[in-house]
Amino acid sequence: MQQSMTGYGRDERTSQNLRIKTEIRALNSKFLDFSPRIPKELADKEAEIRNLITDELKRGKVMLSIELELDDDSNLEVQVDEARFKAYFNRFNSLSEKVNSQSSDLVKLALQAPDVIKQQEIDPESLPWKDIKAGIKGAIDQCLDFRKQEGNTLTSKLSDYISNIRGGLKSVEENDASRTDNIRTRLQKNLDEIKDRVQVDENRFEQELIFYLERLDISEEKVRLKQHLDYFDEVLQKEDFAGKKLGFISQEIGREINTIGSKANHAEIQRTVVMMKDELEKIKEQNLNIV
Known part of the structure; x- marks a missing residue:
């Protein structure tokens, strides 16, 4: 059975406190041209991921995207660097006074400033690789179904x-x-x-x-x-x-x-x-x- 090089597959699942979103897009190419976009926590798994793609999709320009998001129900505390927040706020407020502006968005601006709100990092050691791998295979299977049609x-x-x-x-x-x-x-x-x-x-x-x-x-x-x-x-x-x-x-x-x-x-x-x-x-x- 012949397959088109054009294909699309998507998989989304939850494991532990993570939402795992996997997406594959495939286009025409003379050879297998693999372009992964994966979190830094999966850097050591890139070779294995590449092998999964190579074994199944064979040929084409293949773009893989994996997103790992902490679940909303993970009860993780939001970490705010108060010293940075105050420094940004005071600086913004000083600039505002110099131009006679009474902006009410200074708190929002200070919170959005770099490194004020610390993103909760994902521990690479605790990643559910088995489920992430299953998500990749799920997206590959969908892509193959699309290709076969x-x-x-x-x-x-x-x-x-x-x-x-x-x-x-x-x-x-x-x-x-x-x-x-x-x-x-x-x-x-x-x-x-x-x-x-x-x-x-x-x-x-x-x-x-x-x-x-x-x-x-x-x-x-x-x-x-x-x-x-x-x-x-x-x-x-x-x-x-x-x-x-x-x-x-x-x-x-x-x-x-x-x-x-x-x-x-x-x-x-x-x-x-x-x-x-x-x-x-x-x-x-x-x-x-x-x-």
Whole structure:
């Protein structure tokens, strides 16, 4: 099953006196580009967190955010540095008097000043790592579900595009059946028109005609294109995390289509080739979204 590289997952849980909020966002990228935003208390766990992400999400630009908040019911005392508060208040009040302002917000300003209210720190030794890890896995699972849903949509689109190219190949085969006969007839007609004025070596003409038709022959390209289309379908339906491989197969499909177009010398085949190229561009665009 194919997965999109775009995904989102969120987990929120409570453990001990902590609220643990985990969020994962994933976008397109050629490789795994992991950007964690975690509390300093989890710095020693970053390697383990990275391994969790790498093992499950494989590829894409992955942004992880973990927030640890003390629970409102933790009955923790608010710590205020009264000396700092008084110093800030007196300074603000002095400035206020100098400009003849009677501001009533001086207490609020003093409380919001740096280091007046001391944030309750979380003890790294008491962190419930087992629950934090479970939260990360919960967010990963949600992200994977999102990716799989998007992947199903992408798979359906890619199958349709390949089917359209396959239909184009069938049209090419139908037109190719009469193409060489038409070229031979046209050249013979042109030759007949000048026979009375120019001496023609029939054997040499036949040799040149065969050489010319061989240069226009697209039999091998048709066979290889069909093989590439079959292989694309097989990988799409049976292999996981096949974005890069599908990209390589798309390149091979493009080579055969281009060669058919350059050799065709046939208006209807050329129009079909343009259609197939358009479908292939859609495939390449969607391949960029697949893990």
